[in-house]
Amino acid sequence: MVLGAVCTRKCTFCAIASDPLSELIPADVDPCEPDQIAEAAREMGLKYVVITSVSRDDLPDGGAAQFATVIMTLRNLLPEIKIEVLTPDFKGNADALKSVIEAGPDVFNHNMETVERLYKAIRPQADYGRSLNVLSNAKEINADVRTKSGLMLGLGETISEVIDLLHDLRGAGCDALTIGQYLRPTKKNLPVVEYIIPRVFDDLKEKAMELGFCSVSSGPLVRSSMNAQEMYNRGG
Numbered sequence: 001m002v003l004g005a006v007c008t009r010k011c012t013f014c015a016i017a018s019d020p021l022s023e024l025i026p027a028d029v030d031p032c033e034p035d036q037i038a039e040a041a042r043e044m045g046l047k048y049v050v051i052t053s054v055s056r057d058d059l060p061d062g063g064a065a066q067f068a069t070v071i072m073t074l075r076n077l078l079p080e081i082k083i084e085v086l087t088p089d090f091k092g093n094a095d096a097l098k099s100v101i102e103a104g105p106d107v108f109n110h111n112m113e114t115v116e117r118l119y120k121a122i123r124p125q126a127d128y129g130r131s132l133n134v135l136s137n138a139k140e141i142n143a144d145v146r147t148k149s150g151l152m153l154g155l156g157e158t159i160s161e162v163i164d165l166l167h168d169l170r171g172a173g174c175d176a177l178t179i180g181q182y183l184r185p186t187k188k189n190l191p192v193v194e195y196i197i198p199r200v201f202d203d204l205k206e207k208a209m210e211l212g213f214c215s216v217s218s219g220p221l222v223r224s225s226m227n228a229q230e231m232y233n234r235g236g
Contacts, residue, residue: 002033002070003063007054009088009125013113013152015185016054026058029066034073042077048229049074050109052086057125062088064096068103075104082106084148084228092130094137101141107176107232108138109148111224112169115161122155122190132172139173146175146214146232150224152182156193159200166208176215176231177208180222196220 004027007016041049051070056063064087071083084107090096101108116128135147149169153162169177179201184192198220205218214235217227 001052001054002037002066003027003029003053003056003059005054008057009055009123011113011123011126012190013122013155013182013185015189026054026056029059029063033066034070037070038073038077041074041081046078046081048082048084048232050084050086050225050228052225053088055088055125057091061096061099062090062093064090064093064099068099071100071103071105082229082232084109084225084232086111086224087134089126089131089134092127092133097134097137098141101138101145105145107146107148107228108135109150109224110134110138111150112165113151114155115151115157115165117161118155118157132168135169135174136172147173148176148178148231149174150178150180152180153196153200154182154192154194155190159204162204163207166204166211166213170211170213175213175235177213177217178222178224178226178231179204179208179216179218180224180226181220 005017006026008026053063067085067087074081074083083105085105086109087100110131112131114122119128135149138145138147181196182192201218205216208216215231217231
């Protein structure tokens, strides 16, 4: 995870330190971070790496330049490595998104997290349409980049709403998908509304594949970067 450990947003499902009105201050962008990440990947012998971050709305580009620099630094040191980025929405900044895509990630991931109706409760500083546009715009910038998204179940959504989201993601050109069960990280976060049975995850995977997703990982314990290399090898 790049760009520090303090988020400028307050998503109600997330346990990352976040409170713009408190003494918590987002870290300065570390110019040494890309080299440190690349060297760590080299030392561990990684063949596939996932780079993500907190949201950094305090930065003019939302942190996009750091993502781009990390990608390019990894490529320079480890030309054969596969790189997936899981980014925030950069507040819809098209130039910021372009800088990340043009840096050449193999997979661009931006999580929708939940259905449109629940956005104000779950992601109050995000926007459903803006997140879909991030995925569709990534494809417009480079049609060859694999796009990916993830969502959680158990927050009070209906199955029909989830299926609508699947259609919207395919409409945005999304290639790969992860679906998992929301688990409450702390008592300060939203409670679980429902624990979804495995059969529902299986049914949603089947539906997603019918809609044309190249790769789908769906189950109670699935997380957005889980088995990322395996998903890539399956075409997503």
